[in-house]
Amino acid sequence: MNRNQIAEIVRNRLSESFDDIQAQFRRTSGNIGYFYVDDLLPESVAHAIHDQFPSPEGMKLKKSLREYKYIAAQMDQYDPILEEAIYAFQDPGVVELVKQVCGMASAYPDEHLYAGGISMMGKDQFLNPHLDNSHDKDRERWRVLNLLYYVAPDWKRENGGNLELWPNGVGGEPITVESRFNRLAVMATHGKSWHSVSPIAVDRFRCCVSNYYFADEALREDDSFHVTSFRGRPEQRVRDLVLRADSATRMLVRKVKSDGVVENPHVYKR
Numbered sequence: 550m551n552r553n554q555i556a557e558i559v560r561n562r563l564s565e566s567f568d569d570i571q572a573q574f575r576r577t578s579g580n581i582g583y584f585y586v587d588d589l590l591p592e593s594v595a596h597a598i599h600d601q602f603p604s605p606e607g608m609k610l611k612k613s614l615r616e617y618k619y620i621a622a623q624m625d626q627y628d629p630i631l632e633e634a635i636y637a638f639q640d641p642g643v644v645e646l647v648k649q650v651c652g653m654a655s656a657y658p659d660e661h662l663y664a665g666g667i668s669m670m671g672k673d674q675f676l677n678p679h680l681d682n683s684h685d686k687d688r689e690r691w692r693v694l695n696l697l698y699y700v701a702p703d704w705k706r707e708n709g710g711n712l713e714l715w716p717n718g719v720g721g722e723p724i725t726v727e728s729r730f731n732r733l734a735v736m737a738t739h740g741k742s743w744h745s746v747s748p749i750a751v752d753r754f755r756c757c758v759s760n761y762y763f764a765d766e767a768l769r770e771d772d773s774f775h776v777t778s779f780r781g782r783p784e785q786r787v788r789d790l791v792l793r794a795d796s797a798t799r800m801l802v803r804k805v806k807s808d809g810v811v812e813n814p815h816v817y818k819r
Contacts, residue, residue: 552633556640563646571650580716582737595731599700601628615779617674622666638760655764662817665759676746678719679779681738690763698758699728710755715743719780739768
């Protein structure tokens with residue numbers, strides 16, 4: 550299937566679920582707004598997308614105290630269905646529906662896939678609690694939404710790799726959004742939207758298609774420019790100190806740099 554065909558299905562599912570997902574987002578928007586839609590695409594299409602994920606050797610490994618996962622954004626290196634699936638979520642009709650669900654004045658997809666694309670996490674891999682970078686790659690628009698489409702078949706909650714939202718900060722209790730097969734999860738990104746991915750507990754790969762939307766205005770009036778900032782989990786006290794110092798250092802570097810823009814290699818270079 551091409552991106553237009555996939556986008557049409559996504560538009561129909563969002564339209565069918567509009568009232569429910571809008572209620573989900575409104576109910577949670579005081580903290581970290583989010584919603585999810587299950588059975589987004591026909592199962593055959595979701596399986597086709599999953600089956601064309603590259604091997605780990607064909608992706609970039611990111612491994613540090615912050616995160617441990619495989620990522621890719623240079624989509625012309627892979628089977629076309631992966632690129633078609635990603636850009637289906639950038640269809641103007643899809644963007645408009647998501648914008649309406651979330652009650653936003655503006656929303657723009659990112660053709661450069663800045664920090665988007667595909668990701669894959671295997672046994673013991675993780676993503677520690679963090680805030681996403683507040684802006685796009687040129688620091689012209691605010692990052693406002695994270696769209697995550699999960700395609701690992703028969704994925705169970707106990708496998709790990711679930712999205713965790715920390716509405717009361719990293720010291721509180723997280724809300725778990727399961728990375729269930731064929732589920733689209735959409736979450737708000739702003740200066741208080743701490744989120745993470747729980748460690749993978751099984752010898753399998755959790756596969757995800759990712760997009761970000763940007764806007765002319767921040768989601769919160771009190772938001773300000775910030776770099777991607779990581780924290781330790783509540784039980785990781787030493788790691789938390791190291792990651793907080795790391796974030797502070799990188800933020801200082803951005804402030805010293807006159808335009809605030811630092812080149813990020815994780816983009817789709819056509």
